[in-house]
Amino acid sequence: MITCEGLVKIYKAADLEVFALQGLDLQIDAGELMAIIGNSGSGKSTLLNMLGGLDRPSAGRLEIDGKNMLKMSERDLVRYKRESVGFVWQNNARNLIPYLSALENVELPILLKGKRKRLRALELLEAVGLTHRKNNKLHQLSGGEQQRVAIAIALANHPKLLLADEPTGSVDSRMADQILDLFRELNRTIGITIVIVTHDPLLAKKVDRVVAIRDGKISSEMLRRKSYAEELAELELGIAQAEEDSHVEFAVLDKAGRLQVPAAYLESIGVKDSNKVKLELADGKIVLTSPEAPSSPEEAS
Numbered sequence: 001m002i003t004c005e006g007l008v009k010i011y012k013a014a015d016l017e018v019f020a021l022q023g024l025d026l027q028i029d030a031g032e033l034m035a036i037i038g039n040s041g042s043g044k045s046t047l048l049n050m051l052g053g054l055d056r057p058s059a060g061r062l063e064i065d066g067k068n069m070l071k072m073s074e075r076d077l078v079r080y081k082r083e084s085v086g087f088v089w090q091n092n093a094r095n096l097i098p099y100l101s102a103l104e105n106v107e108l109p110i111l112l113k114g115k116r117k118r119l120r121a122l123e124l125l126e127a128v129g130l131t132h133r134k135n136n137k138l139h140q141l142s143g144g145e146q147q148r149v150a151i152a153i154a155l156a157n158h159p160k161l162l163l164a165d166e167p168t169g170s171v172d173s174r175m176a177d178q179i180l181d182l183f184r185e186l187n188r189t190i191g192i193t194i195v196i197v198t199h200d201p202l203l204a205k206k207v208d209r210v211v212a213i214r215d216g217k218i219s220s221e222m223l224r225r226k227s228y229a230e231e232l233a234e235l236e237l238g239i240a241q242a243e244e245d246s247h248v249e250f251a252v253l254d255k256a257g258r259l260q261v262p263a264a265y266l267e268s269i270g271v272k273d274s275n276k277v278k279l280e281l282a283d284g285k286i287v288l289t290s291p292e293a294p295s296s297p298e299e300a301s
């Protein structure tokens with residue numbers, strides 16, 4: 001569904017150039033529900049903006065649903081934003097109208113007319129579990145309920161891709177769980193591809209794939225050992241699993257064979273201020289050690 005290859009985004013501010021994405025490679029399959037995590041300034045929002053067609057990459061390859069996003073005309077880009085992608089932001093309530101009801105807010109962006117518009121809005125409110133609150137004015141809804149209205153709106157025009165930037169950033173952890181459950185439900189029932197950008201490691205633990213981004217590049221990837229659904233089923237049966245065992249972490253290897261090793265791993269083998277590590281093949285494994293470390297057992301003795 002989405003292919004990013006060597007994706008670069010450079011922001012030019014006055015005489016300064018900021019490399020927000022520095023040759024990012026990422027593949028997202030249709031129907032995936034995945035999260036992108038990373039520190040502030042790592043390039044998460046920049047990537048989401050590229051995926052949403054809100055901004056264009058400076059270089060590299062970005063293909064979404066068979067469309068080349070670098071070459072797309074302005075007209076096609078507008079159509080893409082309107083028809084193929086839905087957005088959920090952290091403070092969605094800002095974009096909703098407080099004195100309109102939940103139903104009226106959802107009706108606003110729907111491209112249909114009359115009765116069909118009303119029916120579609122009711123269908124969307126049902127999909128996000130808000131039928132019972134449809135006639136409440138927006139300001140009478142909780143933060144989590146307002147976020148559900150926003151999700152309904154994001155789905156209004158049947159997008160294939162839903163992009164969520166810190167969707168649980170301003171709600172408490174119980175609401176955050178409910179919103180994530182809703183994403184999972186929508187992903188399962190309508191098969192929509194969902195990409196969530198978050199700081200929240202707990203939220204990231206609840207999806208099957210988490211990609212970590214550092215300095216505008218993918219640094220590592222965590223894949224769930226079992227699907228979240230399988231894990232929930234096991235929890236219900238009382239076969240609880242240790243949290244830290246839920247994902248396997250992979251370092252990302254690029255086409256040139258370059259690998260980013262987490263700083264904590266390097267520090268643990270005594271590599272801190274050096275730009276070299278010793279690389280050896282031993283028993284079918286690639287072993288990284290500090291440059292000062294002895295190379296082999298013989299040398300060590």
Ligand SMILES: Nc1ncnc2c1ncn2[C@@H]1O[C@H](COP(=O)(O)OP(=O)(O)OP(=O)(O)O)[C@@H](O)[C@H]1O
Pocket residue numbers: 011012013018019020038039040041042043044045046047
């Ligand atoms: N419009 C812009 N003009 C100039 N620089 C920008 C612009 N947008 C982002 N940047 C810079 O690009 C880098 C990546 O920013 P980005 O917002 O993508 O990070 P982020 O990971 O989403 O951070 P946060 O979690 O704080 O939102 C940062 O150094 C940021 O200052």
